[in-house]
Amino acid sequence: xxxxxxxxxxxxxxKKDADRAVxxxxxxxxxxxxxxxxxxxxxxxAAFPLLQALQRVNExxxxxxxxxxxxxxxxxxxxxxxxxxxxxxxxSSTRHHGLEVSRFCFSSEEDFIESLLKNNVQLFxxxxxxxxxxxxxxxxxxALLDRQTASCPSEQLRVLFCGDAVxxxxxxxxxxxxxxxxxxxxxxxxMRRKFSVFDSPLSIVMVTSRGGRESCCAALLALRSRxxxxxxxxxxxxxxxxxxxxxxxxxxxxxxxxxxxxx
Amino acid sequence: MSLNTGQTLTVSGQDLTRNGxxxxxxxxxxxxxxxxxxxxxSTPSRKPKPPKPENAITIAVSSRVLFNMEKEQQIYEQQGxxxxxxxxxEHETEPFSPGPAFSFVKALEAVNTRLRELxxxxxxxxxxxxxxxxxxxxxxRLINTINHHQLFIERFCMTGGNSPIGYLKAxxxxxxxxxxxxxxxxxxxxxxxxATMFTPEKMKEVxxxxxxxxxxxxxxxxxxxxxxxxxxxxxxxxxxHEKAHENKPLDHGPLKGFLEALGKLQKxxxxxxxxxxxPIRTYLVTARSAASSGTRALKTLRSWGLEIDEALFLAxxxxxxMLEKIRPHIxxxxxxxxxxxxxxxxTVACHVPYGIAQRVxxxxxxxxxxxxxxK
Numbered sequence: 001x002x003x004x005x006x007x008x009x010x011x012x013x014x015k016k017d018a019d020r021a022v023x024x025x026x027x028x029x030x031x032x033x034x035x036x037x038x039x040x041x042x043x044x045x046a047a048f049p050l051l052q053a054l055q056r057v058n059e060x061x062x063x064x065x066x067x068x069x070x071x072x073x074x075x076x077x078x079x080x081x082x083x084x085x086x087x088x089x090x091x092s093s094t095r096h097h098g099l100e101v102s103r104f105c106f107s108s109e110e111d112f113i114e115s116l117l118k119n120n121v122q123l124f125x126x127x128x129x130x131x132x133x134x135x136x137x138x139x140x141x142x143a144l145l146d147r148q149t150a151s152c153p154s155e156q157l158r159v160l161f162c163g164d165a166v167x168x169x170x171x172x173x174x175x176x177x178x179x180x181x182x183x184x185x186x187x188x189x190x191m192r193r194k195f196s197v198f199d200s201p202l203s204i205v206m207v208t209s210r211g212g213r214e215s216c217c218a219a220l221l222a223l224r225s226r227x228x229x230x231x232x233x234x235x236x237x238x239x240x241x242x243x244x245x246x247x248x249x250x251x252x253x254x255x256x257x258x259x260x261x262x263x
Numbered sequence: 264m265s266l267n268t269g270q271t272l273t274v275s276g277q278d279l280t281r282n283g284x285x286x287x288x289x290x291x292x293x294x295x296x297x298x299x300x301x302x303x304x305s306t307p308s309r310k311p312k313p314p315k316p317e318n319a320i321t322i323a324v325s326s327r328v329l330f331n332m333e334k335e336q337q338i339y340e341q342q343g344x345x346x347x348x349x350x351x352x353e354h355e356t357e358p359f360s361p362g363p364a365f366s367f368v369k370a371l372e373a374v375n376t377r378l379r380e381l382x383x384x385x386x387x388x389x390x391x392x393x394x395x396x397x398x399x400x401x402x403x404r405l406i407n408t409i410n411h412h413q414l415f416i417e418r419f420c421m422t423g424g425n426s427p428i429g430y431l432k433a434x435x436x437x438x439x440x441x442x443x444x445x446x447x448x449x450x451x452x453x454x455x456x457x458a459t460m461f462t463p464e465k466m467k468e469v470x471x472x473x474x475x476x477x478x479x480x481x482x483x484x485x486x487x488x489x490x491x492x493x494x495x496x497x498x499x500x501x502x503x504h505e506k507a508h509e510n511k512p513l514d515h516g517p518l519k520g521f522l523e524a525l526g527k528l529q530k531x532x533x534x535x536x537x538x539x540x541x542p543i544r545t546y547l548v549t550a551r552s553a554a555s556s557g558t559r560a561l562k563t564l565r566s567w568g569l570e571i572d573e574a575l576f577l578a579x580x581x582x583x584x585m586l587e588k589i590r591p592h593i594x595x596x597x598x599x600x601x602x603x604x605x606x607x608x609x610t611v612a613c614h615v616p617y618g619i620a621q622r623v624x625x626x627x628x629x630x631x632x633x634x635x636x637x638k
Contacts, residue, residue: 197344197398203423206399212313212417217406220399232425233399237313237417243433 020069022187024054025105025121027131028078028090030145042093046127046145050251052154053201055100057191060201064194070187075119077105079112079131116140122184125252139176141184143252152249156203159188160250161230163208163219181254182226189228197231205232205248212237311379313417314386316435320524322371323394323431325441326405328460329368330359351401358411359404363462363611364440365412367592370474372415374528374542381535387528392434393419394427394441431455438521440613448616456521458595458613461602467590467609473542475591476525478571479582479615480549480560482597484522486514487618489556490597494619498579505556512566513559517617518595519567526569546589547571552578583608597621 028034031051032042054072061068076094078084084106094101107115113135116124124135124142132142152158192202206223208216216235223230234244313319326332339347371389378388391414393405399421409416420430428449431439439450439457450457469475481490493501525543532541547564551557553576564571575585583604586594594612596602598620605612 197348197400198424212310213406213409213419216419217403220403220406230399230402232423233402233419233421234430235417235419239313239316239418239434244430247429247433 021071021073022123022184022191023073023075023119023121024123024125025075025077025116025119026051027126027128028076028083028086030125030127031076031099032090032093034083034086034089040089040092041096042089044097046147046150047125048097048099048150049152049154050125050145050149050157051099053152053157053251056155057157057201058100061191061194068194070191070194073103074099074101075103075105075121076101077112077115077124078107079109079126079128081108084108113138113140122180122187136177137174139174139180141177141180141254143254145252148246148249149251152251156201158203158205158248158250160245160248160253161185161204161206161219161223161228162253162255163206163216163233163235164210165255166206166219166222167211167215185223185254186227189223189226192229192231193227200231203231204228205250206230206234207241207244207248208233208235208237209241210238211235310415310417314388314390316390316433318386319388319390319435320528321390321392321434321436321438322368323392323427323434323436323439324364324368325443325446326393326395326397326401327442328362328364328440329393330362330365330405330408331462332359332362333462348398348400351404355404356407357404358408361412363460363466364593366466366469366471367440367474367611368414368416369471370469370592373472374474375415377542378528378531381537382531385531387531390418391416392436393421394430394436394439395419395421396424396427396443396446397421398423428453428455437524438518444614444616447614451517451615451617456518458518458615460593460611460613461606463606463609463611465609466611467587469590469592473544475544475546475589476522477546477548477586477589477591477594477610478518478522479594479596479598479601480547480551481513481516482618482620483516483518483595483615484547485516485519485560485563487516487597487620488514489559491619502552502555505551505559509559510562511559512563515567517615519569522569522571523567529570544572545570546591547574548577548582548585548589548594549575550577550579550582552576554578583610586610586612 026047029045030047031045033045034042051074054074058071061071076090078090087104087106091104103119105115105119116135117138117140121140124132124140125145126132126142127145129144132144136142188204192200192204195202206219208219213235216233220230220233236244327336335347335351338350368391371391375388378385393416402421420427422430426449427446431450432453432455436455439447439455440460441447441457442460444459447457447459478484481487489501489505492504522545525545529541529543532538547560549560551560557574557576561574577585581604582601586605587608587610591610594605594610595615596605596612597615597617599614602612602614
C-alpha cells in the first residue's frame, strides 16, 4: 500500500469498475471525531451510520449478483491541512472501525475540489456548509450532513428528494451540477430496482414542502422519467417540515445543486 | 401547480359552482351576500390555501376507507405485494370509486366552504390528510382519483409500509380513520381519537350540505367505567348505578375531543346567527334510557361545556333503525354488535376499540368480541 501526496488517492480494497461505480466522497471530519494529534484511532462521527448504510447496500447488491458493478465507491477525503497531516491516524481509524473505503484523498483547502473532480466524485458529503457550497458551485453534487445524520439507521440508506426542487430547479446551481444531480439520481434509481418492495437496504423518500398534490404528482412523474421510483412520498402543502423530517430520518437530502437538511 | 400564497380568496371557482347549484345553503343569506358572491373573481384553477395543522381540525383517512380498493386488496392478499403494485400502476389513470369515508369527507368540505364564507381569514377549518401505508408507486393513482372526484386533499403521507403514528402526531391529528384495526388501536394508545371504518353493503344516501356525526356514549364519548358495571351486573344494575351517580360526571372517552372540536365550529355558525341552518349536527345514540341513566350522560356533557344536538336514548334497543332515520355520515361505537347492526341498515359505522367491551363477552346477551374486521 502506497502513501501518496496530497492529490493522489491511496487504494485499499478492491478496485471498482470505474464506469459503473457510484463514487461518493465523504470528508474525514464527517466520519471521525478527530481528537488530539497523537491519537492513533479516532472516535466515529456523524457520517458513520451513513457509511455503514452505504456498505449495507453494496453487500446486498453483491448478494443479488456477485458480479455487480453498480456499487457505491466510497472515498474518504480530507479538506484541510490539519487533517491532511493526520493521514496515518485516519487510515488506521478506518481499519479499526471496519469501514470499507476504496480510496483516500489527502487534500487541503486549496485542492480538495480538484481532487473531487479528478476522482469523478458523483456525490460529496460534508458537515461543513462552506465546503459543500464551494463544491456545488464547481458542478459537484453536494449534500450537507448534520448531527441528525448521526442518529439515522444504518440498516437502510434513506435518501430524501425534495419534490419542490425536482420540478422547479434552483436558479443558483450550474447546469453541470444539475446534470450531476440527474445522473446520480438515475443511478440511485437503478440500484433501487435491484431490490424488491420489501426489505430494501435503500429507500427513496420524497417530500414536497410548499406545493400540494399537483406539485407532488409532477415531482413523482419527473423522478419516474429519470428512472427513479419513489418508495415513500409526503406532501406537506405548507405544513411545518421539522416534525416530519425528524420522523423520516434521511441520511441526506438531494436537491438539484446544493442541499441542506435544515433549510 | 404551486399554491399562491399572496392572495386569500374567500370562495374558489370550484365552490362558486357548487354554491350556485346547491339548494340548502342559500336560504340563510341576505340578498347582498348573494350578489357579492357573483361578483367575486372566479378563477377555477385557484385553490384556497390549506390551514396550518395546529389551527385546523385534522382528519386523517387511510386510502381504503376513502376509496373502494376491494379488488386491489384481494390481489394483495392472494397474489402478494409485487402483483398488487403492478396492478395499481397499470391502472394508474383509472380512478377508484368512493369508499365509506368519501361522503364524510365531502361533508367536511361543505362545512369548510360555509366557514370560509363567514370567516375568510380564519384557519379553524377541517383539514383532510390522506394517511396511507401504501408505497408511493400507488401514489399517482391516488392523486388521480382525488383529482377526478374534486376532493380538497393537499396533504398526504404515503409511508411505504412504515407506521403512520408519528405522522399522525406531527399533523396534530384530531381523528384517524382506517380499515386496519391494529393501526387504530395503536393510535388510540397514543391518545389519538381513532376508529376502524367498515363498508356497509349498501350505503344509504346522506346529506351533502349538512355534516351529521353520531356517537355512542359509553366508551366512546365517555370512559368505559359504567360499561364495566353493565358487563359485570347487567342492565338493571347499570340503570340503578347511573341514577345514583347522576351528578357525578363520567370520565372522558377517546372521542370526546372530536365532539369538542365539532362544537367549537358549531359555535362559529351560531355566532353569525346560523343556529337553525348549521351545517354540523351531532347525535348521541346510546343504550342508556331516558328515564334513568340518560341524565348522567347529559349532565356530564353539560359539565364539559359541550352540547349535543340530539340525544337518543334507546334503553337497550337496537341502534340500526334509529341511525337509518338520522342518516349520519359517520357513527362511532365501541361494540362490534352495534357497528354491524348499523352497517346492515346502510349507515357508515366505525368501531372504537376501547374499553372493557374489547375484552369481555357480555353474559347472557348477544355480543361479539373484537374481531379483526374485514380487510
